[in-house]
Amino acid sequence: MVFALGCDALLTAPRPRLLAVLPPPASAWATCYTRLLVLNVTTFDLLASTLTTRCYPPHRGPPEEDRVTQGGGVEAVRVVLPGDTVMHYNTETSTERIFLGPGLRWEDGMVRAAKPGLLKKTQRQLYFVDTHQKRYIPQRREYVIGIVTKKKGDAHRVDIGCGEDATISYLSFENASKKTRRYLNLGDLLYGQLMVANKDMEPELVCIDIYDQACGMGVLPPGGVLFNVSLHVAREIINPHSPFLLTMSQKVKYTLVVGMNGRVWVNTTHQKDTVAIMNCILMLEHMSPEEADGKALRVLEALML
Amino acid sequence: MAQHACDLTFLSRSDGSALYSIGLTAALASVNGPGDVKVSNRLYNRSHVEVCYSPSTGHPMIRERALESIIMRTVEKAILVHLHPRTAINISIQEMQSDGLALSVSVNAACLALLDAGIQMKTTFAAITCCITPFGTILIDPTEAEIQESVAEATFVFDGSGEAKVLTALQDGHLSYEDFKRCLQQCQEASKDVFAFYRGTIEKKYQNEIES
Known part of the structure; x- marks a missing residue:
């Protein structure tokens, strides 16, 4: 049996009050949804406890167990283009259980990519395509x-x-x-x-x-500046423990609010610091976080003269 | 076959853009969407795809409208339009330089711009133009002068699946059935190189992440 479900189908069970933030317990997955699941970003986000980019409630950081596993467990498989076959999956014969995240479609017994990007896989057999894009597609609970x-x-x-x-x-x-x-x-x-x-x-x-x-x-309080970044940059800096953000905080005290829709709001005590932080974050558009981390202090110093 | 070249994210403010050139023909495609849509174009079950082609000089006329509709019909087949109802996907193509391959360059530029924007698609697609000389030889990616001297010109758009199925075909001139089949077969062969080029271009975009 196949249950191909979107996030909402999974969560339309009677809503407790306003927001159902808890995923079903792990055992429920095994019993209700055997073998194949088609998920979208948010649900898959909660499932993949080892992902580096996650959405955390604003007042607290990632749960303790995530800080340990962060960065590990996600394996980049290869670059895929739309229409590429990722694997064969026949619900009648395949025995292993897989999870499909955003950017993948299951059709005629085949898992195909629908978006270009880096195909990634977690240890729990969750596959998804990590795409660099600018346009936001709303997802529940983001x-x-x-x-x-x-x-x-x-x-x-x-x-x-x-x-x-x-x-x-x-x-x-x-x-x-x-x-x-x-x-x-x-x-x-x-x-x-x-x-x-x-x-x-x-x-x-x-x-x-x-x-x-x-x-x-x-x-958001008055003052500060709002600017847009690509969605993958936003996902990168949404983690308050990102080394890049911590490096910048050695130099400047700042408040940063990141929306998953690629909007970033920064505030500091001085306007020039705000601009410096903004430019530093915009660096991420063109380089990897590790590279930006190395340059962050130098750029901040140059901008804050 | 002429040389293909592409520059992704050429425009900083659009959701996805690509500058594509084959030989001396070049076009710049920009994709915006899925985004806001005029009420008159709003479709309840799918997104509206709009293609706007501007020539390098002068105003868009009948030729440009014809190109727009060909490109639109091709692109619509590839994009998963049902995923974003009540939205519009806007593709603007600016002809930069023309040497006879305007259509195939525009289609390829549109495809790469869509890939750059990360829009969900069934498949990639690539256009190939060829012409037949009076002596019966088939030239892939001909120049304007070669097209002028030829007896027939044909453009095919193939999908990115292994079999390279035809999405669109357009012929002009005197073309017998045998010649058509020969053209199709040679273009199909040539399309493999174009798809390999697409893959290389996208891999370059994600290079940063693969390394880290």
Whole structure:
């Protein structure tokens, strides 16, 4: 039997309150979804505990066990182009269980790539294609930075950099009620989590977690600068323990907010420091994190004269 | 066969772009999307693909419109349009230099720009142009002058699967069935080199990551 499911099908089980952040326990996978799963980014993110790029709640870093395993366990297989056959997988005869992440399709007993990029594999037989792209495709539960563009009754329209604007209800902020409304101005920057994101529906943003707490989400304070980077760069620096970020922090004290949609907001005490940090991060567009890490201090010094 | 060359992410602000040249013909393709769409073009079950071709001089006229529709129909077959309903994928192609191969260069540039943008596709595709001289020899990637002297010109677009299936075929001039088959077969052979070139180009883009 094959269960080819999207993330939403997996999670449409009765939603506890606002956000279901917990994946089903590991044993449930084995019983409910035998052999083959087609997953998309977010679910696969939770599964692959060994991935280097993950989405963490803003107030805490990666869980302890991840810090140990980070960087290990993901193996780059090769570069694939759309249409390339990754492997044969027949549900009738194949016995091993595989997981398919973003960029892969399963069709006629074959697993094929749909995106160009680096095919990667984790120890748990999870395959995905790591693509460098600039356009964001909304995924449920990802943290993004949005710009308020329109006020529409009880909701606001927020531009999150994908095809369609997301909406946010005035009630989805911490301590908000019908009496204590949260007023947003046009142009405000919001850091929130996507609660609804699928191809057929308008994305919906919230600024609270399942316990109705903001935990870092909400309107970004005035000051600071917002800029765009490619999505792979954003995934690189979303990890607060990234060596590149730690190197920069030796020199400057800064606040960094990274949205999975490639938007990055930086603030420091001095404007020139902000600009220096911004330029340092933009270096990642053109070089690997290791290379940028080596150059970070030198570039920062040059920019902060 | 003329030399193929490509420069990915040529434009910094578009989602994906490629400058592609075959011999002396060059085109710049830029892809934006899946993104905002005009209400009139919004489709409920698939994304709208729009191709805009601008010539190197002057305004787009009938020739450009014809090229646009050929490229659009080709590209639509490759892109997985059903994955992003109510969006548009915009492909703009700017002809930079022309030496007879405008169509095949534009199609190849569009393919690489789509790859650069990371848009989900069923397969890659590559166009090959050939012409038949009055003496019956087939020239792959001819120049403008060679096309002028030839009896027939044909362009084929193949998909990237091993068998190189035909996605689009376009002929001009007097071409017998046997000649057509010969052209098709030789272009099919030539397409393998183009796909190998695509792979090399994309591998170069991800070089950084492979090493680290």
